[in-house]
Amino acid sequence: MKRQLLLYIISVIVSLGLGATTYSVKEIPNVHLADSTRFVSNPDGILSADGEARINAALRRVHGQTSAEFVVVAVDELDEDIDEFATNLFRAWGLGKKDTNNGLLLLISKNDREMVFRTGGGMEGLLPDGLLGSIIRKEIAPRFRNGDFDGGVLAGVNSVNSILLDPAARQEIMSRYANDASDSDDDLGDNLFSFYIACCAIMALASLLMLAVALLNSRGKDRYAKYQALNKIYPAILFLSFIGLGMPLIALIPTMVLRKRMRRGPHPCTRCGTPMQLIDEQHDNDFLSRAQDLEEQIGSIDYDVWVCPNDGETEIIPYLQRSSAYKECPVCHARTYRVISDRILIKPTTSNEGLRQITSRCVNCGHEGHENHTIPREAEAPKIIILPGAIGGSNGDSGGPFGGGSFGGGFTAGGGARGGW
Numbered sequence: 001m002k003r004q005l006l007l008y009i010i011s012v013i014v015s016l017g018l019g020a021t022t023y024s025v026k027e028i029p030n031v032h033l034a035d036s037t038r039f040v041s042n043p044d045g046i047l048s049a050d051g052e053a054r055i056n057a058a059l060r061r062v063h064g065q066t067s068a069e070f071v072v073v074a075v076d077e078l079d080e081d082i083d084e085f086a087t088n089l090f091r092a093w094g095l096g097k098k099d100t101n102n103g104l105l106l107l108i109s110k111n112d113r114e115m116v117f118r119t120g121g122g123m124e125g126l127l128p129d130g131l132l133g134s135i136i137r138k139e140i141a142p143r144f145r146n147g148d149f150d151g152g153v154l155a156g157v158n159s160v161n162s163i164l165l166d167p168a169a170r171q172e173i174m175s176r177y178a179n180d181a182s183d184s185d186d187d188l189g190d191n192l193f194s195f196y197i198a199c200c201a202i203m204a205l206a207s208l209l210m211l212a213v214a215l216l217n218s219r220g221k222d223r224y225a226k227y228q229a230l231n232k233i234y235p236a237i238l239f240l241s242f243i244g245l246g247m248p249l250i251a252l253i254p255t256m257v258l259r260k261r262m263r264r265g266p267h268p269c270t271r272c273g274t275p276m277q278l279i280d281e282q283h284d285n286d287f288l289s290r291a292q293d294l295e296e297q298i299g300s301i302d303y304d305v306w307v308c309p310n311d312g313e314t315e316i317i318p319y320l321q322r323s324s325a326y327k328e329c330p331v332c333h334a335r336t337y338r339v340i341s342d343r344i345l346i347k348p349t350t351s352n353e354g355l356r357q358i359t360s361r362c363v364n365c366g367h368e369g370h371e372n373h374t375i376p377r378e379a380e381a382p383k384i385i386i387l388p389g390a391i392g393g394s395n396g397d398s399g400g401p402f403g404g405g406s407f408g409g410g411f412t413a414g415g416g417a418r419g420g421w
């Protein structure tokens with residue numbers, strides 16, 4: 001009787017000591033290699049036989065319909081960090097088709113109370129890390145905490161399968177986890193949007209700064225100088241308002257109002273102080289010279305003519321139209337001079353410079369001028385040396401010794417999610 005008790009105690013100690021098997025990557029039984037219908041490696045019986053059969057059926061179904069290689073491995077203990085282990089196991093077995101990298105591994109280490117999803121490169125889009133993290137926290141971990149390993153794995157597998165079988169269902173499943181503040185795709189979208197909003201705010205601040213600098217720089221100067229300063233920054237602020245969700249309007253509106261006021265706002269006569277009157281376009285010709293009238297007609301300068309109703313004092317203010325092709329004539333100095341031809345007289349070669357002639361004519365005084373420019377020698381064609389072997393390169397990680405075997409030789413970049421219970 002005593003001997004029996006002693007044997008019993010020894011057997012308990014031995015079973016406790018050996019009970020927790022610690023695995024290296026090589027020691028995990030690759031059940032799929034032995035039997036291609038099996039996708040669950042459960043050497044320690046963490047899953048019941050019935051549970052394993054149901055999980056395996058689900059994994060087989062998704063493999064049959066999508067070719068995704070989704071494998072579940074549940075063991076007592078691992079000989080290294082579960083993240084490292086999952087990546088190494090994934091690569092050693094070469095999960096997923098080599099071209100689509102549609103492998104997926106769920107690795108469970110019971111004694112560490114930890115699990116990891118590891119995705120192949122081709123799965124990361126459909127199964128983002130945040131979503132897999134949610135499945136761990138919402139579906140698997142709560143059941144594991146109650147000791148229900150079959151139910152936890154099955155719930156996790158079913159969640160993943162429903163996405164793999166119907167990618168359209170992904171949105172619905174992700175919204176089910178919406179209140180889970182994790183790094184899901186939606187949060188990424190929110191973050192990008194917040195970032196954009198912040199950029200727009202910065203654009204608004206930059207616009208205000210431009211306006212402040214323009215006002216400071218033209219402080220104490222006349223209306224014309226102020227108008228020019230505002231006119232200079234106006235296109236940039238207008239552009240920022242378009243791309244900045246309208247936020248830079250905070251600077252655009254004052255810029256437009258001030259710009260208009262500086263040009264067309266009421267102002268007193270410098271001689272008597274009576275408010276000046278703006279003469280309309282039809283009648284301002286009476287005050288302009290022939291050259292100024294011509295400049296207005298060809299659109300190179302717009303003139304504003306102001307007259308004092310009291311003493312007849314006139315103010316003629318020129319506004320250069322920057323977009324006009326007309327430049328100042330070197331002879332009559334009216335802005336009525338433009339390029340009429342641009343010819344290459346001598347073509348450049350690799351040994352000699354070329355010559356280009358630009359001819360301009362003034363529509364006011366008829367002056368015609370030529371400008372000659374040399375064209376630099378043409379550059380010699382660069383010599384390209386192609387080294388043998390430089391093209392092609394390595395074929396990367398081919399997925400390990402089982403690449404040509406039962407799994408497809410897929411590769412993981414380490415995507416997935418980790419969680420405990």
Ligand SMILES: [Zn+2]
Nearest residue numbers: 269272308311
């Ligand atoms: Zn006056």
Ligand SMILES: [Zn+2]
Nearest residue numbers: 329332362365
């Ligand atoms: Zn001229």
